Amino acid sequence: MTTLDSKTHGLDHAHGGHHDEGSYLTPRGGWISTVIQWATTIDHKKIGVMYLTAILFMFFLGGVAALAVRFELFTPVRLDANGNVTGQWLAHLPLVGNVEGETQNVNPGNNLYNRAFTLHGAIMVFMVLVPSIPASLGTFLLPLMLGAKDVAFPRLNLLSWYIYLFGSIFAVLSVLMGGVDTGWTFYTPYSTTTDADSWRVVLMILGAFILGFSSILTGLNFVVTIHKLRAPGQGWFDMPLFVWAIYSTSIIQVLATPVIGITLLLLTFERVFHVGIFDPALGGDPVLYQHFFWFYSHPVVYVMILPAFGVISEVIPVHAHKKIFGYRAVAFASLGVAAVSFIVWGHHMFVSEGELAATVFSALTFLVAIPTAVKVFNWIATLYKGSIALTTPMLYALIFLFLFTIGGLTGLPLGTLSTDMHLHDGYFVVAHFHYVMMGGTIMALMAGLHHWWPKMFGKMYNSFWANIGAILVFIGFNVTFFTQFILGVKGMPRRYATYVDELTIYHQISTFGSVLLLIGFLVHLFVFVHSLVAGRQATQNPWGGLSLEWETETPPIEHNFHHEPVVKHGPYDYETTVPPGWDPKDYPIPHAARSHAVVVKH
Amino acid sequence: MNLTSLYTLAFDKPAAKLPAHDLWFSDHAATTAATHTDWMFMWLFWFCTAWFVVLMGLMVYFVVRYRRRPGQIAPYSPSHNTMLEVAWTVLPSLTLVFMFFEGFKGYADAAVAPGNAIEMQLKAKKWSWSLIYPNGTESPEQVTTSPAGPVKVPVFYVPEGTPIKFRMSSSDVMHSFWVPAFRVKFDVFPNRYTTYWFKATNLDTTDPATKTFSADEKVDPINVKFAGRPYIDHYIFCAEYCGDQHSEMAGIVRVVPMDVYLAKIEAWASESLEPWQIGERVYQQQCIACHSIDGKANTGPTWKDLFGHEVEFTDGTSLSAADMSDDTKFANYIRESVYMPSKKIVKGYQNQMNTFMGMVNEKQLDGVIAYMKRLSEKGQPADKK
Numbered sequence: 008m009t010t011l012d013s014k015t016h017g018l019d020h021a022h023g024g025h026h027d028e029g030s031y032l033t034p035r036g037g038w039i040s041t042v043i044q045w046a047t048t049i050d051h052k053k054i055g056v057m058y059l060t061a062i063l064f065m066f067f068l069g070g071v072a073a074l075a076v077r078f079e080l081f082t083p084v085r086l087d088a089n090g091n092v093t094g095q096w097l098a099h100l101p102l103v104g105n106v107e108g109e110t111q112n113v114n115p116g117n118n119l120y121n122r123a124f125t126l127h128g129a130i131m132v133f134m135v136l137v138p139s140i141p142a143s144l145g146t147f148l149l150p151l152m153l154g155a156k157d158v159a160f161p162r163l164n165l166l167s168w169y170i171y172l173f174g175s176i177f178a179v180l181s182v183l184m185g186g187v188d189t190g191w192t193f194y195t196p197y198s199t200t201t202d203a204d205s206w207r208v209v210l211m212i213l214g215a216f217i218l219g220f221s222s223i224l225t226g227l228n229f230v231v232t233i234h235k236l237r238a239p240g241q242g243w244f245d246m247p248l249f250v251w252a253i254y255s256t257s258i259i260q261v262l263a264t265p266v267i268g269i270t271l272l273l274l275t276f277e278r279v280f281h282v283g284i285f286d287p288a289l290g291g292d293p294v295l296y297q298h299f300f301w302f303y304s305h306p307v308v309y310v311m312i313l314p315a316f317g318v319i320s321e322v323i324p325v326h327a328h329k330k331i332f333g334y335r336a337v338a339f340a341s342l343g344v345a346a347v348s349f350i351v352w353g354h355h356m357f358v359s360e361g362e363l364a365a366t367v368f369s370a371l372t373f374l375v376a377i378p379t380a381v382k383v384f385n386w387i388a389t390l391y392k393g394s395i396a397l398t399t400p401m402l403y404a405l406i407f408l409f410l411f412t413i414g415g416l417t418g419l420p421l422g423t424l425s426t427d428m429h430l431h432d433g434y435f436v437v438a439h440f441h442y443v444m445m446g447g448t449i450m451a452l453m454a455g456l457h458h459w460w461p462k463m464f465g466k467m468y469n470s471f472w473a474n475i476g477a478i479l480v481f482i483g484f485n486v487t488f489f490t491q492f493i494l495g496v497k498g499m500p501r502r503y504a505t506y507v508d509e510l511t512i513y514h515q516i517s518t519f520g521s522v523l524l525l526i527g528f529l530v531h532l533f534v535f536v537h538s539l540v541a542g543r544q545a546t547q548n549p550w551g552g553l554s555l556e557w558e559t560e561t562p563p564i565e566h567n568f569h570h571e572p573v574v575k576h577g578p579y580d581y582e583t584t585v586p587p588g589w590d591p592k593d594y595p596i597p598h599a600a601r602s603h604a605v606v607v608k609h
Numbered sequence: 610m611n612l613t614s615l616y617t618l619a620f621d622k623p624a625a626k627l628p629a630h631d632l633w634f635s636d637h638a639a640t641t642a643a644t645h646t647d648w649m650f651m652w653l654f655w656f657c658t659a660w661f662v663v664l665m666g667l668m669v670y671f672v673v674r675y676r677r678r679p680g681q682i683a684p685y686s687p688s689h690n691t692m693l694e695v696a697w698t699v700l701p702s703l704t705l706v707f708m709f710f711e712g713f714k715g716y717a718d719a720a721v722a723p724g725n726a727i728e729m730q731l732k733a734k735k736w737s738w739s740l741i742y743p744n745g746t747e748s749p750e751q752v753t754t755s756p757a758g759p760v761k762v763p764v765f766y767v768p769e770g771t772p773i774k775f776r777m778s779s780s781d782v783m784h785s786f787w788v789p790a791f792r793v794k795f796d797v798f799p800n801r802y803t804t805y806w807f808k809a810t811n812l813d814t815t816d817p818a819t820k821t822f823s824a825d826e827k828v829d830p831i832n833v834k835f836a837g838r839p840y841i842d843h844y845i846f847c848a849e850y851c852g853d854q855h856s857e858m859a860g861i862v863r864v865v866p867m868d869v870y871l872a873k874i875e876a877w878a879s880e881s882l883e884p885w886q887i888g889e890r891v892y893q894q895q896c897i898a899c900h901s902i903d904g905k906a907n908t909g910p911t912w913k914d915l916f917g918h919e920v921e922f923t924d925g926t927s928l929s930a931a932d933m934s935d936d937t938k939f940a941n942y943i944r945e946s947v948y949m950p951s952k953k954i955v956k957g958y959q960n961q962m963n964t965f966m967g968m969v970n971e972k973q974l975d976g977v978i979a980y981m982k983r984l985s986e987k988g989q990p991a992d993k994k
Contacts, residue, residue, distance in 0.1 A: 384697050
């Protein structure tokens with residue numbers, strides 16, 4: 008443990024050497040110096056909170072774009088008897104004028120619609136889903152769960168945050184200049200030829216390129232932190248499963264993100280310098296782009312969902328006071344998913360590539376289903392004979408299980424070749440990945456946020472209203488997206504600004520659901536703001552968690568722990584351990600188990 | 610009963626409709642391969658529904674049954690069971706193997722065209738489809754009530770019960786040819802050919818979606834001959850995002866009896882048209898998405914009053930009214946604009962158009978020029994209009 012000691016001492020130094028034991032949130036000095044302290048902080052908790060704020064803001068921006076999309080699709084676009092175009096909603100909004108240089112279109116609404124869905128996709132993927140749980144909850148919690156004072160490279164951590172900010176500014180700039188209509192996938196040769204006279208597309212591509220570096224550096228930091236900074240007594244299989252999930256995620260981030268970096272750079276070269284790589288007019292091949300793009304973008308789907316698995320693996324045992332079922336299976340399933348994720352990218356091209364490739368990738372794709380299903384079985388088995396409290400985090404974990412199971416099962420008709428030829432690039436796919444990405448990742452983020460909110464900010468929130476918000480989100484989500492499964496089977500293609508008459512009713516139900524979703528998230532916003540302003544003080548361990556973050560104060564002190572913690576019990580040993588900060592009277596361990604009981608003293 | 614027949618009984622009834630089929634599909638599968646796809650989808654639907662009900666049923670039961678009671682902690686129960694864990698890993702994997710093979714079978718049927726298929730060429734561009742029949746003709750028919758948005762879309766005639774193979778290519782970006790009723794789509798590339806084949810099921814006059822030709826000669830005089838004969842229309846959509854009017858890049862596949870199909874393509878081949886009529890047809894099939902003929906601006910400039918009026922270009926040069934009234938200079942300008950559209954960009958517009966080299970031949974180009982003159986006040990011969 009000497010190496011660990013010297014490392015933590017080194018960190019003391021990095022933090023400025025002072026030994027103030029106040030909460031990390033306590034302002035020191037006036038507001039200007041507080042702002043400077045936050046902007047220059049190398050404290051992983053502050054960086055995590057800054058990520059969280061930025062990600063929630065981006066989620067709001069992406070959500071507005073999503074509502075614009077649903078708004079436009081409320082009615083189909085038609086010509087009336089007088090030759091006037093009807094059913095265009097975005098074109099009549101006074102706030103958004105027509106995009107410069109593009110005023111000539113017979114369908115000005117299409118143009119805005121195309122920009123709205125691109126904006127929605129690009130923001131949600133690159134600025135929300137990829138960083139979501141690892142950057143916000145991961146940065147905040149990883150050192151706490153390992154009993155460390157910070158991540159392995161605190162300054163690199165701050166750099167990652169600024170790179171994220173810098174990349175986001177590029178993307179926002181591109182939006183302010185009029186937005187991009189390429190779709191978030193930037194498929195060539197459309198993306199290299201559209202808006203030829205403008206820098207908007209290049210800015211958006213560079214934004215995604217820069218964001219990739221934030222992802223790589225964060226991943227690298229986490230891998231080293233997990234290898235080197237575990238507390239004394241914490242072996243690999245004593246780590247909380249959230250850490251295992253973050254570990255698997257980080258490996259994908261480090262290995263796959265450089266590929267998208269190179270691809271986006273090649274795309275920029277082609278667009279700006281007309282070097283022929285992907286555009287057939289310049290001697291390139293558009294399918295090559297798709298291979299490059301999905302070689303990153305498929306593994307990155309697991310960068311989005313694995314941390315969500317991690318959150319759920321924490322929330323369910325803690326709120327059920329029950330040891331997770333099959334710890335090793337869940338941990339290895341994370342690694343298994345990470346490994347398989349690298350060899351299934353070709354299923355995004357079932358209707359582009361040759362027959363042999365399609366067949367091989369279909370077979371490989373089914374492999375992903377196995378570890379994913381195993382995890383769901385384990386979570387449900389964990390509930391068996393638990394002591395289940397229906398708190399907001401638990402409610403969100405159950406919502407996750409419900410929505411993610413639908414998301415996972417609807418992957419089967421997409422992996423099956425014959426049905427995919429019908430469903431590919433249609434609304435069935437749209438609904439499927441919203442069930443996985445929003446029903447999975449975002450619901451897990453909500454579960455995790457409500458789970459660790461008291462620890463992060465030292466305040467409780469109003470559970471009643473938080474539960475109302477969760478139920479509204481759940482209903483709104485299903486109304487919005489389940490109808491899209493039906494739309495997809497009935498023949499609704501993706502990225503259409505209009506549709507045939509028969510589908511009107513489904514689109515209107517979907518738009519109605521999106522309004523419910525909005526109301527649900529507004530309730531949550533109110534609950535969070537109310538908690539920060541007027542929430543009652545949170546105790547050290549409100550849910551009775553056993554992982555190390557619950558052993559320190561709430562909110563944590565600047566250096567996380569008063570003394571380096573020594574791990575004496577597993578993160579889910581509920582049969583034998585009284586949760587830290589709890590009175591043994593409130594947690595009566597049966598006599599038989601008491602001989603092994605550990606009461607953590609503070 | 611041997612294993613093979615058991616398998617056949619359990620799984621291999623692709624023609625049979627599984628329950629709740631009509632909840633998902635509002636039309637009939639219109640090809641032989643599509644029937645299998647529908648069956649496969651419904652099989653998966655019931656498989657997924659069963660899993661979902663079991664998993665969620667357990668979840669809800671546990672949450673209610675083991676809700677927290679004050680003063681009690683969860684009793685001990687095993688947190689690991691090798692037999693159970695191996696079972697729930699291996700058994701679902703076996704069903705996945707079945708899905709893969711059954712899906713592959715359907716895919717092989719849908720992807721590999723039989724040798725006797727009639728080959729046609731399908732061309733895609735921003736934002737329209739055109740189909741060239743084996744005798745070199747194209748369908749001039751369009752529907753006025755558009756399935757997707759405010760533009761006219763083409764009607765492609767294909768014979769029932771006959772394997773048809775489209776050799777597909779694009780002249781600009783990627784597109785994807787999708788007929789939802791055929792349950793198959795395939796991407797269309799600018800740098801290689803791809804194939805799309807189907808054998809439309811024989812027309813079923815009891816199906817309410819099946820219509821009959823009326824004796825209206827305005828649509829096509831030849832229709833009179835076929836009054837009362839059945840046909841069925843299916844939508845065509847572009848399923849790969851391709852820009853501004855991606856959602857208007859639609860069409861109709863009209864499945865008709867073989868003799869109707871043959872009569873139609875023969876009639877189109879033997880039509881004798883005035884040059885401007887050829888031009889008008891080219892306009893409707895290929896140019897209408899971006900150019901108006903009523904003076905309204907669109908993605909590209911209008912064709913109304915083009916002849917004889919000055920045009921200014923983005924590079925500062927211009928063609929005077931006199932130049933544009935000169936037959937040769939006007940024709941050269943149009944020729945350049947069709948084949949090398951990025952050479953001169955009219956002021957106020959973007960460099961959006963791709964070359965139509967290979968899409969518009971010399972005869973059609975002459976037609977377009979004649980049609981443009983006809984659309985211009987100054988281009989009208991004294992005896993016309």
